[in-house]
Amino acid sequence: MATDVTTTAPDTTQAASSKTSVNDLCAHCGLPVPKGLINPEADRQFCCHGCEAVYAVIHRLGLTSYYRLKERQAADRQPARTTGAGYTAFDHQAFIKRCCEDRPGGLRCTDFYLEGVHCAACLWLVEKLPSVVPGVIEARLTMHKSRVHLTWDPAVVELSQIASALDSLGYPPHPARDVAASAIVTSENRRELIRIGVAGAAVGNAMILAICLYAGYFTGIERQYETLFRWVGMGIALIALAWPGAVFFRGAWSAIRTRTPHMDLPIALGLTAGGVAGTVNTVLGAGEVYFDTLAVLVFLLLVGRAIQRRQQRRSADAVEQLFRLTPVSARRVDGQAITEVPIEALQVGDTVELRAGESAPVDGQISLGESKLDQSLLTGESRPVGVTVGDAVHAASINLASTLHVRVEATGERTRVGALMRLVEESTRNKAPIVQAADRLAGWFVAVVLTLAIATFAVWLWLDPAHAVDHAVALLIVACPCALGLATPLTLAVAVGQAARRGILIKGGAALERMARRGTILLDKTGTVTLGMTTLARWHGDESIKPHVAAIEAQSSHRIARAFAESLGTEDDTCRASEVSQTHDGGITGKVDGKALAIGSTDFIRGCVSAIPPWADDLISQITHDWLTPVLIACDGEVRAVAGLGDTVRPDARQAIDNLRRLGWRIGMVSGDHQEVVGHVADTLGLDPADTHGGVMPEKKVDLVRSYTQQGPTVFVGDGVNDAAALAGATVGIAVHGGAEASLAAADIYLSRPGLASITELSRASGRVIRSIRRGLVVSLTYNALGVALAAAGVISPLIAAVLMPISSLTVLSLAVSTRAFADKGDRP
């Protein structure tokens, strides 16, 4: 059903297939094929179903050039994935209204985020869409965002068909719901670039004129030419001030209105002083002009800010991409028929179908079926909860066992998750603005420089009235806080870039600054300290039947079965299971090598064997005591092994927590899970019981975090929807690998690699960043102090001041760029 793409090209070119002489590499992605999947009869091998399906589609459509393109590039290999979903929700009126835009000529356009885009050949394949699906006018892929812009003719083709075509090529699409917002970002980017471009052009031209004037200064210049150069220079500089430089004046104005010291204020003052003095001198035809300096100043400051913003946006984009990968449609039950509709189209009173493995799109009440729900994302509770008709289901909880029908009670913002999200917004809004070190300094800086300038002017007016203005202006120029303004943003930008290469995505540089002061780190339990999923934690008994168990469990998609299959692996492919059957009461049976195996809960096994031996009973109670789920394995009617499954602590957690403690952090744990479970985990990690909080409702988490922030800086590390408000409320919120959309949106920092080790790195790096910023500030302040002293003494003329000023900027610039916030390269094991 996924491959309902209209074929336009017959299967003519099979040239590429002759390359698959290496028999154990996947014909599509080039990865090694697992032994168990090699089919000796076939000419081509595939590592997975996805690759096989995509390979067939590509050939059917005559797009085999894809493989030639791929071979030419040493691209990273990645197996293809198709979902086979119908995407019919994309044709719904509500979806079209929400996510699509109309274009002239009856065309429509929308944006999709694609999974699986990784190389130039992918770009080619995706952009070939118009030749493969009639009705698609254009497909433009932006590589670094994996975002495709589609234009199509709704009279010829439906969006769902385009979506399934992308899916069948191995790029499952996810709608981008921020088309308007991203258009704003794009136009903001363009305006920024234009400002830099104009400022750069002004610098170049003002510089040429300034060189003429400097040359004339030493060798003599006719009066008329000097006047011409000065007037033209003034024109250029005033354009630079009025157009690209306007950002600083606007910033300064808002700083005055809100009475907060801001870097823009001294900058605007310096620009005004230089501009006015230069203009007056030009008009009078005497004295110095500083137009080239002013243009350079505007240009450098704009570049510094642009670099910082770009780095942060890159991190934000990466995070954004992750949270597009969430379901956007639901299956509505209308009598007998089931239709896929976008979430926006659901109304209170509708009934939706919720299959096993899906997460609930709405809040509601179960009207049919019974199942188990994993609510860990919402509440932090690690154990699944059994539910039946009449029980409540909250959006974002995952249905584990069997299909349910849910009567919708609340959608969108009115769900419990929606309410939590409002809490997140509130916390974010109420977050005390952290005044960056440079901004704090700026306040003082302005006051001091202005006082000194006035004093210089007054004193020189008395000593030598003819030069009083010159000396005061020289002071204002040499004291220009350009370096001060550049040091912080550049150092932060460099650090954010280095962090991104190590899988740490920092959304705002200020978060790094805030991490530098040691305080408390509060960790969420489920998914942060623990793996957040069921794994095989214990195995007691016969080791030799492990491969048999793996072979049977590999055929089931049950949560427990997946845990077995993943933990035991499938290295031994010799075992083949047959007659596998799954029962309702939590058991699975099957035959391997002639032996009949039964795997399941205590109750299930009790029905399969004559008696459960006493040693197994002991183990069961021990496993239950450690908050794990016991699973028994019986072979030919006899219990042979007992396994404990549960959410286990991450292998690196202990090490990471010890390291953080050594760095001076106090470590605590907060979870919505039962106090006993939390206490048990805290115990194994050696955490202080006073800082261990269990059974905390999501709504209360943020209060707890706030009470900690009153004692000092508090870093909260979490992953679930239930953590989102706390993440936003903490001094620094860190979302961990695999976190929910909401937590990614609320956090300041996102760790894209599993484990807690990155937090240690982050803590060290933030210390280094702060030191580097201070170094930059000290250098630029020292420089300024010297310059100011000389100018006040009347030793340097405004001309010399104009030459000295950019040199300090360059020094600070090179200091900032050479910062090594994160040790060495990004490829440490």
Add this chain to the structure above:
Amino acid sequence: MSVIYIVLPIAIVLAVAAVAAFIWATRTGQYDDMDSPALRMLNDEEEPRA
């Protein structure tokens, strides 16, 4: 030296033209995506069928 009165305006006109071209290029989105066009150029060398 009075040629400067002709050359300087010409230079300024040229500079303004360059800035105008840059602004046009930026506004039409030439600088929006710096990665994909480089790759697209590698791919577009042949069209097996229209």
